[in-house]
Amino acid sequence: xxxxxxxxxxxxxxxxxxxxxxxxxxxxxxxxxxxxxxxxxxxxxxxxxxxxxxxxxxxxxxxxxxxxxxxxxxxxxxxxxxxxxxxxxxxxxxxxxxxxxxxxxxxxxxxxxxxxxxxxxxxxxxxxxxxxxxxxxxxxxxxxxxxxxxxxxxxxxxxxxxxxxxxxxxxxxxxxxxxxxxxxxxxxxxxxxxxxxxxxxxxxxxxxxxxxxxxxxxxxxxxxxxxxxxxxxxxxxxxxxxxxxxxxxxxxxxxxxxxxxxxxxxxxxxxxxxxxxxxxxxxxxxxxxxxxxxxxxxxxxx
Amino acid sequence: xxxxxxxxxxxxxxxxxxxxxxxxxxxxxxxxxxxxxxxxxxxxxxxxxxxxxxxxxxxxxxxxxxxxxxxxxxxxxxxxxxxxxxxxxxxxxxxxxxxxxxxxxxxxxxxxxxxxxxxxxxxxxxxxxxxxxxxxxxxxxxxxxxxxxxxxxxxxxxxxxxxxxxxxxxxxxxxxxxxxxxxxxxxxxxxxxxxxxxxxxxxxxxxxxxxxxxxxxxxxxxxxxxxxxxxxxxxxxxxxxxxxxxxxxxxxxxxxxxxxxxxxxxxxxxxxxxxxxxxxxxxxxxxxxxxxxxxxxxxxxx
Numbered sequence: 070x071x072x073x074x075x076x077x078x079x080x081x082x083x084x085x086x087x088x089x090x091x092x093x094x095x096x097x098x099x100x101x102x103x104x105x106x107x108x109x110x111x112x113x114x115x116x117x118x119x120x121x122x123x124x125x126x127x128x129x130x131x132x133x134x135x136x137x138x139x140x141x142x143x144x145x146x147x148x149x150x151x152x153x154x155x156x157x158x159x160x161x162x163x164x165x166x167x168x169x170x171x172x173x174x175x176x177x178x179x180x181x182x183x184x185x186x187x188x189x190x191x192x193x194x195x196x197x198x199x200x201x202x203x204x205x206x207x208x209x210x211x212x213x214x215x216x217x218x219x220x221x222x223x224x225x226x227x228x229x230x231x232x233x234x235x236x237x238x239x240x241x242x243x244x245x246x247x248x249x250x251x252x253x254x255x256x257x258x259x260x261x262x263x264x265x266x267x268x269x270x271x272x273x274x275x276x277x278x279x280x281x282x283x284x285x286x287x288x289x290x291x292x293x294x295x296x297x298x299x300x301x302x303x304x305x306x307x308x309x310x311x312x313x314x315x316x317x318x319x320x321x322x323x324x325x326x327x328x329x330x331x332x333x334x335x336x337x338x339x340x341x342x343x344x345x346x347x348x349x350x351x352x353x354x355x356x357x358x359x360x361x362x363x364x365x366x367x368x369x370x371x
Numbered sequence: 372x373x374x375x376x377x378x379x380x381x382x383x384x385x386x387x388x389x390x391x392x393x394x395x396x397x398x399x400x401x402x403x404x405x406x407x408x409x410x411x412x413x414x415x416x417x418x419x420x421x422x423x424x425x426x427x428x429x430x431x432x433x434x435x436x437x438x439x440x441x442x443x444x445x446x447x448x449x450x451x452x453x454x455x456x457x458x459x460x461x462x463x464x465x466x467x468x469x470x471x472x473x474x475x476x477x478x479x480x481x482x483x484x485x486x487x488x489x490x491x492x493x494x495x496x497x498x499x500x501x502x503x504x505x506x507x508x509x510x511x512x513x514x515x516x517x518x519x520x521x522x523x524x525x526x527x528x529x530x531x532x533x534x535x536x537x538x539x540x541x542x543x544x545x546x547x548x549x550x551x552x553x554x555x556x557x558x559x560x561x562x563x564x565x566x567x568x569x570x571x572x573x574x575x576x577x578x579x580x581x582x583x584x585x586x587x588x589x590x591x592x593x594x595x596x597x598x599x600x601x602x603x604x605x606x607x608x609x610x611x612x613x614x615x616x617x618x619x620x621x622x623x624x625x626x627x628x629x630x631x632x633x634x635x636x637x638x639x640x641x642x643x644x645x646x647x648x649x650x651x652x653x654x655x656x657x658x659x660x661x662x663x664x665x666x667x668x669x670x671x672x673x
Contacts, residue, residue: 156553251458254596275577276589287578287668289589294556326671360673366589367669369628371662 070209071135072315074101075114075175075200076190076304078121078139082150082164083343085157087297093344094125096147097190097214100301103348104308104335105188106132107356109316112181114138114200118146118169128345137178142169157299158274177203185209186315188307189234191216194226201233210320212236212311213265214303220246232264238307240271253278254285269310269329271303271336279329283322288329289366291337291359298343302336305348309335334359372511373437374617376403377416377477377502378492378606380423380441384452384466385645387459389599395646396427398449399492399516402603405650406610406637407490408434409658411618414483416440416502420448420471430647439480444471459601460576479505487511488617490609491536493518496528503535512622514538514613515567516605522548534566540609542573555580556587571612571631573605573638581631585624590631591668593639593661600645604638607650611637636661 076098083090098115105111110133117125117139129136150164175196187208189197197213213234219227220243227247231237237260241253248256257268257280267281276289310332317324334356341347378400385392400417407413412435419427419441431438452466477498489510491499499515515536521529522545529549533539539562543555550558559570559582569583578591612634619626636658643649 252596252598254594272577275574276591278591278594280594285594285668286671287591287594288671289578289580289591292556292580292582292587292589294554296554323672327673330671330673364671364673366587367671369588369590369632369666369669370625371629371632371666 070185070315070318071110071112072105072186072188072311073112073114073177073181073184073204074098074105074188074190074308075197076101076192077147077170078115078117079147079149079170080120081300081344082148083298083300084151085153085298085343086155087295088343090343094128095149095301095344097301097304099128100304100339100345100348101188101190101308101311102134103128103132103345104305104339105312105315106134107335107351107353108309108312108331109133110135111312112138112178112184114175114177114181116140116142116169116173118142118144121146128349138176138181140173140176142172144169151300153299157296160299175200175203186311187211188311189213189230190304190307191219194219194223194230198226198230198233201230210235210311210314212238212307214238214307215247216243217246228263234265236267236269237265238269238271238310240273240303244268244270254280267325271306273299273302277306277329277333279325281325286326286329288333288363291333291363291366293337293341296340299340300344302339305339306332306336309333330360330363331356333363372487372617372620373412373414374407374488374490374613375414375416375479375483375486375506376400376407376490376492376610376613377499378403378494379449379472380417380419381449381451381472382422383602383646384450385600385602386453387455387600387645388457389597390645392645396430397451397603397646399603399606401430402606402641402647402650403490403492403610403613404436405430405434405647406607406641407614407617408436409637409653409655410611410614410633411435412437413614414440414480414486416477416479416483418442418444418471418475420444420446423448430651440478440483442475442478444474446471453602455601459598462601477502477505488613489513490613491515491532492606492609493521496521496525496532500528500532500535503532512537512613512616514540514609516540516609517549518545519548530565536567538569538571539567540571540573540612542575542605546570546572556582569627573608575601575604579608579631579635581627583627588628588631590635590665593635593665593668595639595643598642601642602646604641607641608634608638611635632662632665633658635665
């Protein structure tokens with residue numbers, strides 16, 4: 070089943086101990102869509118400026134990514150510049166220029182309005198809710214990402230949006246901030262009262278954790294000797310996770326666990342190179358090989 | 372096969388947000404021996420002062436723990452006092468009184484000198500080596516724990532001891548410090564050159580990781596809503612890990628993975644209560660139930 074994503078399309082200036090890229094295509098919706106498209110068709114809702122060229126759009130070509138929902142506006146595309154610490158575990162934002170993204174009012178093309186799987190990437194909670202309201206029938210699965218900025222600045226809007234969400238996909242710091250609980254199990258119970266019935270906690274180099282009424286499922290991060298750039302890893306995780314679920318059309322525990330693994334697989338590829346470089350040349354057989362490698366990494370017999 | 376451990380037996384003053392215990396029996400060798408004794412007989416080499424009473428010794432009674440190697444000296448038993456932060460993820464040492472431990476010269480009873488499984492808990496590297504030399508035939512498996520103090524103060528002695536070790540069992544900060552590598556895979560390759568063929572990295576709330584020539588195996592920490600006291604979790608992990616291997620008498624990948632799970636099981640019980648309170652009343656069937664719970668926590672089908 071096709072999958073709808075709304076979120077940022079951006080140009081990033083990325084610097085890590087492994088190098089620097091001045092103008093890399095990025096943005097949550099971009100990473101998500103490219104990662105998810107290995108599993109299922111994706112409908113992308115976002116906005117770019119007139120500096121977004123045909124060469125930039127090539128990342129979407131030859132993939133099952135529909136761009137009717139990608140608005141083109143006068144002005145510049147969202148720009149972010151950041152630098153990573155020696156160990157890649159801290160990043161400093163140098164520049165955030167919202168540009169055309171500042172006035173983004175997502176509008177769903179008619180054909181997107183029957184989406185069964187919806188991912189609301191990290192944008193203002195009222196815009197996330199607006200997108201969800203444009204979908205005619207309650208989706209089978211609505212998932213949402215957010216960040217400290219919205220948790221602090223628009224808590225009421227975020228709470229209202231969360232009431233309509235099935236799966237919240239956020240990192241550990243955001244989980245703790247949103248729930249005011251350090252312990253992730255207690256945090257999950259708190260968050261379930263806000264609406265979501267499942268919580269996916271992205272823990273960076275420590276992997277990811279799914280908490281729902283079935284219990285807890287943990288998957289480690291794939292051990293890499295030379296991660297180059299963590300930008301987009303979380304969005305690629307979400308793309309693999311939602312892409313797998315939409316392709317399977319099932320959301321039982323068995324499928325959610327597999328989705329966690331495929332999410333981790335996609336995140337692990339993204340960090341291997343700068344920006345979208347690794348996803349750009351990724352082959353489907355590499356995805357399945359790495360999923361089997363995750364099994365080797367975690368499976369045991371009692 | 373029986374298992375030898377050398378390390379500290381101590382009294383701890385423990386304080387966490389969940390309470391305070393003024394004089395709890397502790398020490399690495401104590402946690403290790405109690406945890407391992409659920410799997411296999413243990414020979415304990417350590418030292419206590421004349422304040423160590425028959426009531427204190429009761430923790431070892433009714434378990435397959437041999438105390439012939441537990442020396443009793445004039446003076447006080449090793450004393451440690453520490454306080455944990457609100458989230459239990461930081462601890463501050465208030466007092467470390469080595470007492471009789473300061474002059475500890477481990478001497479193995481004759482019957483311990485044919486041990487096939489040896490665990491050298493965190494003590495001075497030259498004492499660890501001395502113990503290993505008292506074992507007549509090279510053990511089937513020698514494992515070692517250490518800490519920042521020895522890595523900084525006695526690097527030469529530690530390097531010499533590591534040459535004779537099969538498995539190094541340390542935490543992530545120690546791994547990085549010893550290898551001067553942040554990345555754990557590169558750290559492992561560095562450490563393999565020092566002697567050990569396997570590295571077990573204890574990562575606290577993030578679980579544990581085994582790296583050897585077979586590859587990598589990860590196990591998460593057991594998610595607990597109310598951890599009370601992390602003291603001894605790492606030593607209990609080591610006890611479950613080595614205890615399981617000694618009981619199995621096998622060290623192939625299948626058994627090492629199971630040992631990682633049983634180590635995590637024992638560590639998870641220890642943090643549930645203060646000091647040894649949880650291990651004290653633990654039943655063998657609870658261990659197996661939790662191991663099955665670890666399977667539920669991590670297993671997936673592709």
